[in-house]
Amino acid sequence: MTKRLSPRSFTAPSVALILVLTVVWMTFPEEIPFWRSLAIVTAWGGSGLLAANLVLMVREPHIARQLGGLESMYRWHHRSGMIAYLLLLCHPLALALNGWVEAPQLAWQTLVPWAQSWPLWLGWAALVLLMFGLAATFAVRLPYRRWRAFHFALGLGVVLALAHVYALLGGADTLVLLIVVTGVALGWRLIASDLGMASHPYRVTQVVRQTGGMIEALLSPCAAAITVAPGQFVLVAFGDGKTYRGCGEYHPFTVSGIEADGGLRIGIKALGACSQRLQSLEPEVLVRLQGPFGTFLSGSLSGSPFAQQLWIAGGVGITPFMAALRAHACIWPTTLIYLFRKEADAAFLDELTALATTDPQFELLTDASDKELPDFPELLGKIGQITAREVYICGPIPMVEALLPLLREMGVAEESIHFERFDFR
Amino acid sequence: MRKLFIISTVIFWLAVAGFWLADLYMTTIPVTDVSPVVEPAAKGYLLAEVAGHAKQDDCWMAIEGSVYDFTTYLPDHPSAPELILPWCGKEATQAWQTKNKGRAHSSRANQLLEKYRIGTLR
Structure with a gap:
């Protein structure tokens, strides 16, 4: 949102x-x-x-x-x-x-x-x-x-x-x-x-285990591919495989990577019964896909007006930023604050660290906090020229709700704060 | 929104309970006047007379041997006007008993009917 x-x-x-x-x-x-x-x-x-x-x-x-x-x-x-x-x-x-x-x-x-x-x-x-x-x-x-x-x-x-x-x-x-x-x-x-009459047929072609509780699946189109931009999400229903039994219901997943051939990568964290079952997903499973939806990050990628970026990701909220970083080098000077419980839970951390060394416009800050919420005032205090930045937040609702008043207090304009959270119930 | 749902639902059921209690404990007909009511002899009408009142602003109907003047009731009737208006000035017993979908009117409608009775059909 x-x-x-x-x-x-x-x-x-x-x-x-x-x-x-x-x-x-x-x-x-x-x-x-x-x-x-x-x-x-x-x-x-x-x-x-x-x-x-x-x-x-x-x-x-x-x-x-x-x-x-x-x-x-x-x-x-x-x-x-x-x-x-x-x-x-x-x-x-x-x-x-x-x-x-x-x-x-x-x-x-x-x-x-x-x-x-x-x-x-x-x-x-x-x-x-x-x-x-x-x-x-x-x-x-x-x-x-x-x-x-x-x-x-x-x-x-x-x-x-x-x-x-x-x-x-x-x-x-x-x-x-x-x-x-x-x-x-x-x-x-x-x-x-x-019932999926208007859905697009894809199939799972690769499954990468990112952390203990999260996988990344590559979905390749069986027919025409849909056009997706970084920051968008799709609704996906997984079918059955050789041993895998899909739950068949649609769930939203933010795209974490867009391949040249139209393939889509999605990060799946074990948050409920269906996403828990998905942790044992296997290649060749057929999926029905609807979308894309959402406009998150569209402002940061269209590039007008010029603005430094501050991206804040919590847990699986890293996925839209991964899609943007994988798509191309940063257009604007961009700082990503990546929050996670412990390093073993942090998906894509190695890839992000490598990107930070190769892209001079990209800066990565990480924070592992076992507490309920990290020390946000201290974290945001490390960010230079915060009022001149466009701020994009993606993560759990308590994290977003803790950050919003703090950012306003620090002088970030209301129209420069963008956040996304899934609440489709 | 969750709070709004809970509060509104509770208020609704409290209001329904209030109407139920009112039905149990409240009386509306004054009991002080115990003088016997002498019902005037019902006036008789011919169907031809009923037929002279076949307009929206002057609507009589004959139902089960009685004649009713529904002129003031028509705006209150729940159905669309085109369903009830064609019966003005006519013998409407069948429409009364079957409505438009083959079902009878409710007991409340029966009670209401008496209010509009003006005589009998000769």
Whole structure:
């Protein structure tokens, strides 16, 4: 994620806003009681946001570029989903209050499912599924595979919500619009992305063990290669090999090297069940690859305006910088601070040390810290002209969060700080 | 965002529980007035008279032997206007019993119906 706001940063929220405003405008109630009007507006507003939420979940490189990047899309996917949920919680409560105006008992009669017919049961089922799906979404300790399965409940919740509206209203124009948008977005995501119809076939041609808990795999294209720039990431699903059994699900990996023949190197650290299994990856395994995504380092490589670089990498966060350093010699004077727990855990360290001796523009600083976080003030104090530098950070969230206030305190301009972290849950 | 989810969900269920308690413990009909209510004799209408009220701003329907004036209710009806408007001025029992997807109206709708009754069908 880069901090600099480009016009495209506003594209993803604009898509959500336009869709929800269109839907509310098309269905805005007139001359009916306040609470009932509120119920109608929250229902359509929530439904419009759910449809926008699904559009922002589509994982397609061209669309992601138009919408300000996959990270921005996912951020607004989360926000639109949450706002939709809040609006949809208000919908039954506003209906109940509409009944309350007449008689308190009528409020309960409006809500209670056993006094209703199946179209309203659909509404309740949709709301409960959204509730359950969101609860699972926020359960950060849930293993990824189970988390992902529960997350699908949200998609089913959206379908039931639209079925609820259809059962009540029939094929109203606004509903048809929402069904089409939802159907295309869900279908695209499931068929093109999750089932891999739009993925690129690659195969593993080399596996290099970097450290005890990290390998680097070389993926070579089986058909046309995709064009990737240093700093970008791809989504990769590994299949089976002679002895290796892939987990088959897509995970994001930052490219650590780009070969002349279109081959891509990716660093895989054992962080979860799937990446742990990947440590025994073997050549000839077929992979499905989607991407590329992301714009991290794009400013540092395009070369305008002139700026010295400060790159800060923590652990596996070294990979985008490796791709840039392997692609060509540094364009600008560049200092890389590489942070790791202990030297045995530091992937690419020998290669980086060799690069620092051959490239006069490149300086390498390393820090092995067994503590939770290294002494950042001391480390950054070693950097000359820090306010004149473009700073790129890639690493664990606690590291990024510790560095940001410190850099601002040291006078680094907000627009000169760029950071990347994977948070695709 | 996690906190917002938890807080909003808790508030929602507390509100639902509040409506349930209100249903249990609150009374709305004043019990002081115990004088017997004498229901006026229901007025009878011919279907031809009902047919004269077939517009959005003047909508009567005949359902299961009774005549209803739904003019003020139409804006509140959950379905799209094009589903209910064609039944204005008509014998709408079948539409009432099957709606547009072959299902009956809810018990709450039954309660609401009485509010709009203006007489019987002759």
